[in-house]
Amino acid sequence: MSELHVIVVSNLGQFNHLIHRALRDIEVLGEVFIEPELVENTLSLHEMRSLEPDALIIGGGPDIEKSGNCIQYIQQMDVPMLGICLGHQLMALAHGGKVGRGRQGGYASVEVEVLAEDDILRGTAPRIRVWTSHMDEVFELPPSFERLARSSICEIEAMRHTTKPLYGVQWHPEVSHTEKGELVLRNFLEVCAAHKSAQSRRP
Template identity: 50%
Template structure:
């Protein structure tokens, strides 16, 4: 008798950012993972979890807002993905105090399940050309920094998470753990 094991599937939504392929590469050995266009209709998303990747602009987010409103699966927003999440639920995005990529020292406010096992302070690699500046009312802030008040957030009732930094790059401390935590959330 043959045993068939169903792999968990996570889709990374390509928002035209330079690291979207790296997000997929970071998790492909742990789960079945594909990179999909942000033009993919929500009804064509067949996954246990979704990652909204980074990108250059809130003007080119395709169907990402529909994914957040219509899909009942865990979703992680990275950089622009977090900003899409913020504006979809009534928050605001404004220009950050520094542009381009830089090391950012992040302070943990609430460990929660996405930041489980993280230390009180850790170094990340992030862009703050734009950032969530007003937290949506249904969300709670999980992390902060001296240059950005809202470095990470989560929805209070749904498995929706956002981080301003890039967990998929080697310069980010605990990036692999964050992605592993997301995978574990998708397994529940």
């Protein structure tokens, strides 16, 4: 059985440990064993690379000023990545998008319209209720990214790179309040497993 080493980068958010726990609960994906690890965002780029991750999940947090070295990881590491909440915003900034204050701050249940049921949103309903904060949000997509979901209060609730396995969601798939949250994480892991398999077949 092959292993998939997924590193969850903590941005000091209250739900970061739940991402790690959710991945442990999935544990096995087909013939792939999931090996999650939770680390601080203060690791240097060299230290992060030395952990040899197959994928990164950039977690949520209070603000961009406390995001450590996440921008470096996003810009300089060539592995599949999922940005959650602040991680979603950091991914946008790292690739030339724009982030700003949202119209609605604080955590709340929000109905999201899925525009592209592909990759990480495969199998979700056309509309799902998610647990999210819009204190800050992505309001301009980075070049080469496409929008995957929107809501009545935010036009970019989820996004993906058009050619690379890079994804971002404004909401928290790791919490029980979010519909289809485990499915989103499982879909991401499937993308990661397929990417690792394809890389191993390269000459």
